Amino acid sequence: SNASHELKTPLTIISGFLETISLKRFKNETQLFYFIDIIEKEVNRLKKLVYDLLSLATLENTYMQINRIEELSTKKIILNLQKIFSELILEKNLKVTWNYEDKEIFINFKKEWLEIIIQNIFENSIKYTPEYGAIDVKIYIENFKMIVVISDTGIGIAKENQNKIFERFYREDLSHSKAIEGTGLGLSIVKHMLDLVQGEIYLESEINIGSKFIVEIPISSIKNI
Structure with a gap:
């Protein structure tokens, strides 16, 4: 429906x-x-x-078709984000801070999934952060998990709606967010992917202050640790 x-x-x-x-x-x-x-x-x-x-x-x-280990670079993940979203960042005059551990890691699912997860969250931060706002991206390895933290100074999400944002087609019914384009499926896809790979996502947010998404993804091993 x-x-x-x-x-x-x-x-x-x-x-x-x-x-x-x-x-x-x-x-x-x-x-x-x-x-x-x-x-x-x-x-x-x-x-x-x-x-x-x-x-x-x-x-x-x-x-279900994946049965191989894939290698990826945390640095390449960041460089890819910068390349894909450079125009949108410039358009809104956003200040983006990048912090990451330069590691080669191994995961047991398609690395494209990881890119989709991070890109969806980062794109949301850009959409819901006003012009001249700030976004902070951190990637680090801890206890054989890749931790991705994306914080912004955006419009924020009301506490009563924070569990709903991962539902399909859900979009906050706020006057200042109605004009923002989107399908309402991005975070649903993120949550579904993370569930399948035993990952976790957490949200901290306050209206008119901003949002912080924390993603934890299990990794198989780390290269040259």
Whole structure:
């Protein structure tokens, strides 16, 4: 039911603006390009939603097929984050602090999963942190766990809603967050992935102060420890 609603909304918007354009109900070229821009945003929203739904649908099968150890670098994880989100960080003039232990580690699940987990949380911090805010990223190894801590000076999450944010399609019903784009599936995917690999995620948050996500992921071994 939720998926149908989430798919129906952008489709209705796209259909409406396409009809407006086909009937030439626009005043000038500027308004035409404005309509096209809205259509493009809704198409991208649909693509992201379909991708997230497929990710949820295939998680268990993908995990069951994994029977190998994979090596990854904590430094590369950070460099990848910087590369992917550099434009968004600059757009919002955010101050991002990076702290990490430069380690080569081994995990017994796909390293792409780890990238998805960290990228989803980091992207949320960017979305919900106002312009000129700050984000702090820490990665370290402790007791054969990889600990990822992402803190921000964002809008925060009310205590009564903190357990709900990992539910599918849940988005905080706040006036200042309604305009923020998202499918409401990102943190649900994160939680589902962590459950499958025996990982944990914790949240500390206060309204108008910020949020801190702490992720603990078991590792098989550490290289050159």
